[in-house]
Amino acid sequence: xxxxxxxxxxxxxxxxxxxxxxxxxxxxxxxxxxxxxxxxxxxxxxxxxxxxxxxxxxxxxxxxxxxxxxxxxxxxxxxxxxxxxxxxxxxxxxxxxxxxxxxxxxxxxxxxxxxxxxxxxxxxxxxxxxxxxxxxxxxxxxxxxxxxxxxxxxxxxxxxxxxxxxxxxxxxxxxxxxxxxxxxxxxxxxxxxxxxxxxxxxxxxxxxxxxxxxxxxxxxxxxxxxxxxxxxxxxxxxxxxxxxxxxxxxxxxxxxxxxxxxxxxxxxxx
Amino acid sequence: xxxxxxxxxxxxxxxxxxxxxxxxxxxxxxxxxxxxxxxxxxxxxxxxxxxxxxxxxxxxxxxxxxxxxxxxxxxxxxxxxxxxxxxxxxxxxxxxxxxxxxxxxxxxxxxxxxxxxxxxxxxxxxxxxxxxxxxxxxxxxxxxxxxxxxxxxxxxxxxxxxxxxxxxxxxxxxxxxxxxxxxxxxxxxxxxxxxxxxxxxxxxxxxxxxxxxxxxxxxxxxxxxxxxxxxxxxxxxxxxxxxxxxxxxxxxxxxxxxxxxxxxxxxxxxxxxxxxxxxxxxxxxxxxxxxxxxxxxxxxxxxxxxxxxxxxxxxxxx
Numbered sequence: 001x002x003x004x005x006x007x008x009x010x011x012x013x014x015x016x017x018x019x020x021x022x023x024x025x026x027x028x029x030x031x032x033x034x035x036x037x038x039x040x041x042x043x044x045x046x047x048x049x050x051x052x053x054x055x056x057x058x059x060x061x062x063x064x065x066x067x068x069x070x071x072x073x074x075x076x077x078x079x080x081x082x083x084x085x086x087x088x089x090x091x092x093x094x095x096x097x098x099x100x101x102x103x104x105x106x107x108x109x110x111x112x113x114x115x116x117x118x119x120x121x122x123x124x125x126x127x128x129x130x131x132x133x134x135x136x137x138x139x140x141x142x143x144x145x146x147x148x149x150x151x152x153x154x155x156x157x158x159x160x161x162x163x164x165x166x167x168x169x170x171x172x173x174x175x176x177x178x179x180x181x182x183x184x185x186x187x188x189x190x191x192x193x194x195x196x197x198x199x200x201x202x203x204x205x206x207x208x209x210x211x212x213x214x215x216x217x218x219x220x221x222x223x224x225x226x227x228x229x230x231x232x233x234x235x236x237x238x239x240x241x242x243x244x245x246x247x248x249x250x251x252x253x254x255x256x257x258x259x260x261x262x263x264x265x266x267x268x269x270x
Numbered sequence: 271x272x273x274x275x276x277x278x279x280x281x282x283x284x285x286x287x288x289x290x291x292x293x294x295x296x297x298x299x300x301x302x303x304x305x306x307x308x309x310x311x312x313x314x315x316x317x318x319x320x321x322x323x324x325x326x327x328x329x330x331x332x333x334x335x336x337x338x339x340x341x342x343x344x345x346x347x348x349x350x351x352x353x354x355x356x357x358x359x360x361x362x363x364x365x366x367x368x369x370x371x372x373x374x375x376x377x378x379x380x381x382x383x384x385x386x387x388x389x390x391x392x393x394x395x396x397x398x399x400x401x402x403x404x405x406x407x408x409x410x411x412x413x414x415x416x417x418x419x420x421x422x423x424x425x426x427x428x429x430x431x432x433x434x435x436x437x438x439x440x441x442x443x444x445x446x447x448x449x450x451x452x453x454x455x456x457x458x459x460x461x462x463x464x465x466x467x468x469x470x471x472x473x474x475x476x477x478x479x480x481x482x483x484x485x486x487x488x489x490x491x492x493x494x495x496x497x498x499x500x501x502x503x504x505x506x507x508x509x510x511x512x513x514x515x516x517x518x519x520x521x522x523x524x525x526x527x528x529x530x531x532x533x534x535x536x537x538x539x540x541x542x543x544x545x546x547x548x549x550x551x552x553x554x555x556x557x558x559x560x561x562x563x564x565x566x567x568x569x570x571x572x573x574x575x576x577x578x579x580x581x582x583x584x585x586x587x588x
Contacts, residue, residue: 013379016376016379017377020373020376020377021377024362024365024373027364027365027369028362028364028365031364031365031366031405032364096358096360096361096363097356097357097358097359097360098360098361098362100326100354100356100360101354101356101360101361101374101421102377103325103326104324104325104326104349104352104354105349105374105377105378106346106349106350106378106379107377107378107379268326269325269326269327269328
């Protein structure tokens with residue numbers, strides 16, 4: 001066999017196997033509609049809680065509607081919640097021996113990772129559609145046209161893509177499906193120590209710095225800018241360069257966690 | 271694969287974890303079309319051997335060919351020629367049985383229609399057709415194992431690895447799996463199976479390798495191994511500890527073999543060849559000296575005794 005004929009076949013298998021594993025995830029959702037609904041509607045519940053229960057007490061820097069301020073934050077939080085799904089799926093497969101079965105098959109090894117990534121992106125895109133509709137229902141709008149709005153959605157999915165590698169890496173380190181509880185708890189301090197719900201200016205100094213440089217804050221600020229929603233303003237570097245940081249942070253996370261998770265997969269054969 | 275080429279050939283396989291040798295130079299040859307059992311207790315290195323031979327784990331040293339392909343140079347070709355049933359039923363619990371088989375068939379690069387047809391064949395063959403649509407989480411242990419077996423037979427691999435295929439199953443599940451394995455062997459598959467149960471090796475295997483401390487401690491057919499072990503055991507339980515020594519002397523004289531004494535259990539055990547004759551002789555001899563047994567039993571040797579015996583033999587010969 002020459003390498004010339006081998007290379008395209010490998011690529012074709014890598015794509016085909018990725019699609020098969022994405023299809024498997026879709027079959028999972030079809031089998032567990034209740035779980036899918038809870039996942040899709042939980043962020044909606046949060047919008048109602050924060051928008052209407054706390055919203056009256058919240059002030060938006062520079063004035064403006066709290067729900068217009070809140071929604072980009074909730075879009076980004078929806079992406080962060082996705083890390084739990086990535087973790088649970090990979091940890092369950094590894095603990096149950098399904099990952100080993102994949103590794104004993106003549107399939108493309110990369111597909112185990114790319115299939116997970118594709119499935120999780122599809123899931124999060126669906127979640128984002130639900131949240132956009134929810135936003136529209138509670139009075140949130142985009143003001144800078146469809147192209148800018150599409151760019152914002154792209155940044156949100158980029159953040160989700162970066163978090164997939166984080167989820168896979170943690171799953172291969174911890175390998176216990178039950179430990180997803182740890183993530184379910186940890187997303188909250190990460191979410192609250194950002195500009196998603198309140199302006200960092202209202203926090204004590206060191207916490208404000210942490211919140212400003214939180215990767216989540218970059219995506220939220222960039223989305224507010226692109227959607228034309230009220231932002232937290234501020235003249236820090238992080239506030240002034242939100243869109244650049246919203247691209248740079250996910251790329252950095254990917255540059256760190258993608259090689260780490262590939263290494264973890266390789267170490268399964270040690 | 272040519273029939274003369276062994277299906278599995280391993281030479282000097284080593285694997286070390288920290289300070290312990292999981293495998294300490296394992297040699298193994300299994301002829302095509304035969305069933306070989308690796309028999310050994312937990313931690314003997316059976317699973318490590320299977321994981322290495324199925325490309326899941328890299329050995330620190332040694333070489334092996336599976337289905338004629340070099341393990342380290344052509345892992346892809348090995349993967350295309352083997353089926354693996356691991357210790358846990360490695361199937362998707364959320365999906366149905368049919369969905370599982372179609373998924374694995376697609377990952378073997380079978381076209382969609384062929385994958386569905388193959389899944390239906392296998393479901394029929396393993397008696398799972400009625401449960402094909404149900405999620406696997408509702409299956410019994412035996413059903414899961416059979417689905418697991420079916421999933422490793424998608425491309426009718428010439429070499430099959432079964433790692434403790436009946437551990438955790440009830441007797442009915444166990445016999446279901448045994449029947450399935452026998453059917454595969456009748457179709458010409460080569461099987462390497464690991465087990466902790468002498469009986470399982472006895473039921474399924476042509477040859478047995480007893481594994482202890484990461485290497486082969488004994489090899490032979492099940493019948494040969496059992497003869498080496500001296501067949502059945504007669505256990506006599508006494509009423510009082512001060513009777514043990516006298517009973518042991520009497521039993522040794524009656525059977526011509528050296529008995530083992532377990533003071534804590536007030537028990538004297540002896541290996542016998544003719545169980546009924548030996549039992550009668552033991553009881554008569556005890557009666558003649560006025561000793562009354564609290565309990566008497568005839569049983570198969572336990573795996574512990576197999577290993578004690580083997581390590582004793584090694585000390586003598588090695």
